[in-house]
Amino acid sequence: MANRPIKVALIGNPNTGKTLLFNQLTGLNQKVGNYPGVTVDKKEGISKLSGTQSAIIIDLPGTYSINPTSIDETIVLKTLLKKDIKESPDVILVLADVENLKRNLLLFSQIKDLEIPTVLAINMVDQMQKKGISIFLSVLEKELNTEVILISAKRNEGIKEVKEAIIRCHVAAKASPLCGINHKIDPDYFAKLKEISPSHSLYELWLMITQNNFPETVTSEEKEDLLAFKKDISKLKKYQHKETIYRYQEINKILKKTYIVDKSKASDLQSKLDKIFTHKIFGYFFFFLILLVIFQSIFDWALLPMDLIDGFFAQLSELAKASFPEGVFTDLLTEGIIPGIGGVIIFIPQIAILFLFIAILEETGYMSRVVFLMDKIMRRFGMNGKSIIPLISGTACAIPAIMATRTISNWKERLITILVVPFTTCSARLPVYAILIALIIPDTKIFGFLNLQGLVLLSLYTLGFGMAIFAAYILHKILDINSKSFFVIEMPNYKLPSLKNVFFEMVEKTKAFVFGAGKIILALSIVLWFLASNGSSEYKNAAEIVSKMEVNRGISSEEMDKRIASFKLENSYIGMLGKSIEPSIKPLGFDWKIGIALITSFAAREVFVGTLATIYSVEANDDDVTTIKQKMASEVNLETGEKRFNFPVGMSLLIFYAFAMQCMATLAIVKKETKTWKWPMIQLIGMGVLAYISSLITYQILS
Amino acid sequence: MSTIATLQIGEIGYISEESLDFIPLKLLEMGCLPGAEVQLLQIAPLKDPLYICVNGSHLAIRVETAEQIKVLKIE
Known part of the structure; x- marks a missing residue:
C-alpha cells in the first residue's frame, strides 16, 4: 500500500543549485501555481522516494535568511509559519553550497529552531577538491544534530541518499532547536515570550513579533500578548542583531571542528574572470x-x-x-x-x-x-x-x-x-513596425551596406x-516615496550552466507567459470578434443595402462580397466605435479604420495588422503580409486623394505604437504586482497622452 | 577612522565592534559581522558600488552603506 506523500519544503540560499536539485528530484513531474494574492510562482513537484513512498516537493524562493526583505522571501516565512495547517511541510530539506557553508548554515540554524524535522544537503561537493575543502561528515552531523548528505546535483550524485534521508527523517519525526536563541541574549525576556503559547516553538513566536506575521494557529489572546512585545521596536532590532551574531558564533564553533579549507589548493578563477567582467572598459x-x-x-x-x-x-x-x-x-x-x-x-x-x-x-x-x-x-x-x-x-x-x-x-x-x-x-510591436516600415521607408542601402x-x-x-x-x-x-532600503547583491562564483536546468527554466517561464498573458489575449480577441461581427440594423441588412447601391451595379459577385464585408465592418459595433473616435485622431492623420485597429490593438499590439487586413477586406485565407501590404499601400485618403499610408501618417503611427500603453495583459500584471489600479491607470493615461502628443507633433510637422 | 569605503583595492580590514548598529540586518546575515575580515576586491567603474569579500562571501554593496561600516586595519 502506498503511503500518504510526505510534504517536503526545499529551501536554501540563492545560487546553491536549488532549482537543479528540485529538477533532479522531480523530473518533469512539476507544476507552477501561484501563491494566493501575489504572483510569485509556487513550484511543486512529485518525487518518488521509494517503492511505496512519494513526496510533494515545494521549491521555495531562494533566501539568505527567514527574515524577509522581498516578496519572494516573505513566501518562505509564511510557508514555514503555517504549522498544523494542511500546507505546512512535514520535512524541510535545506540545501547548502559547500563553498559558502558558513553563510548557508545561518539559514539552516534558523530553520532548525522552528523545530520541524530537517535534512541538510550540501551541494557542489564535486568542487571540494579543487577548492581544497574537507568536511568531517560524522562530526558535523552530530554537532548539527541533523542528517547531512553530500551531493552533486549537477552530476546527479547523492540524490538517492537525499530521498532515503527524507524518509528516515519523516519516520523519526525528531526535531530540536540548534541554537536556542534565548539563553545568551536575554533569558527573562525570552522566557516570558515562550509562556504566551506553549504550542509554538520559541523561535516561531520570535519570528511572529519581529516579522509582524501571525498565522491562524495563534489565538486572539495570544496575539494580543505577542503584540505587547512588539512595542519596543528598538529592543527587537537590537536582539535581532545579537541573534544573528550569536548564530554565527555557534556556526563558527561547529565549523572549526568539521570544515577545513586549504587555501593554497584553491584555484582563483573567480578573481581572474572578475578582473575582466567588471573592468571599467x-x-x-x-x-x-x-x-x-x-x-x-x-x-x-x-x-x-x-x-x-x-x-x-x-x-x-x-x-x-x-x-x-x-x-x-x-x-x-x-x-x-x-x-x-x-x-x-x-x-x-x-x-x-x-x-x-x-x-x-x-x-x-x-x-x-x-x-x-x-x-x-x-x-x-x-x-x-x-x-x-x-x-x-x-x-x-x-x-x-x-x-x-x-x-x-x-x-x-x-x-x-x-x-x-x-x-x-x-515583440508585439515588431509586426506593426515591420509592416509600417515596409510601407513608408524605401528599401535602399545607405553607404552601400546599411539597410535603411x-x-x-x-x-x-x-x-x-x-x-x-x-x-x-x-x-x-x-514621485515622493520615501522608501529606505539598502542594496546588496551576492557575486556568486562563476559556474558552467547546467543544460538541463537552463532548458527547464526556459520551458517554465515560457509556459508561465503563455498561460498568464494568453488567457487575457484570448478573451479579448473573442470580445473583439463579437463586436466586429454584430452591429446595428444596417449591419444586419448589409447584403441588401450594398447590392442596392448605385455604385455597386454591375460588379462581379466576388467584388460584391468584399464590399458587403467592408460595409458590415463599418456598421458593426466596433466600426461605430472607430467612427466615434475619428474626430479625435484625425489630427494625428488617422481615419476611423486605423482607429479600429488602435482599439483592437489594446488586446495585443500585433492585432493591428490582422485588424487592418480584415478592414481592407483582404480575401479571406490569404493573409500573408504582401497582400496586406499591397492593400494598405493602395488605400487612398478620400479627402486628399493621396495614399492613406504616406510618410507622415506612417511615422505618426510608428511613434504612437512606440509610446502608447496598448496591452491589457501588462496592465493586469502591473495591478497584481502593485496591488492597486492606481499605477496601471497612471501608465495607461500617461503613456497614452505622451503617444497622442508625440504623434500629433510628428504628423503636423511632416505633413 | 577608516571604513570599508576608504579601503584600497586588495586591502584588508576588520569590521569594528562599534559599527554593529549601522550594519543592516540583511548584511549581517550575509556574513558582514563585527570582527570579520573584509577585503575590497573591486570598485565599479563609476566608483560605486563596491565589491567586497567578507567572511568568505562575495558581495557588492553601495558606498553609502560601506561608509557606515568602520574597519580596523592591521599594519
Missing part, C-alpha cells in the same frame, strides 16, 4: 557584446519558427472553416479563438530564446556582474542595478519583465522600473529604451 564592452548576440538571435533564430506558426494557424482556421458547418460557432472558432491562440503562440520562439539567454546569464553568475556595473548609472534614473534585467526582458515581453522586478527590495526603485518597462520595444529599413527599426528600439530611461528620470524627480 572591457566590462561594458562584454556586456554590450552579449546584448548584441542576444538581440541578433531573437530576430534571426525566431524568424523561421514564427513564420511556421503563422502559417499553421492560418491553415488551421481554413481547415476548421471547411470542416464545420457554417454558423456562429464556426465563425467564433475561425475568426475569434484560433487567431486569438495563434496571436499568443507566435511569440513563443522569441520569448523562449530570450529566456534561454537570461537563464544562462543567471546560471553562470554573470548577471550579478551586470548589476554591479550598471547600478550607479541606473540609480541616476531612480532605478537599481537590478532593473537592467527587466529592461532587457522587456524587449521580449513586458509581463515576465515586470515579474522580474521582484528582486528589487527598494519599493520606489521597483515601482519606477515597473512603470517604465512597457516603453521598451516588446533596418536602421529605422533600430532607431525605434533606441527610442523605446531612451524613453524608458527618460520617463524613469521624470518619475524619480516627481
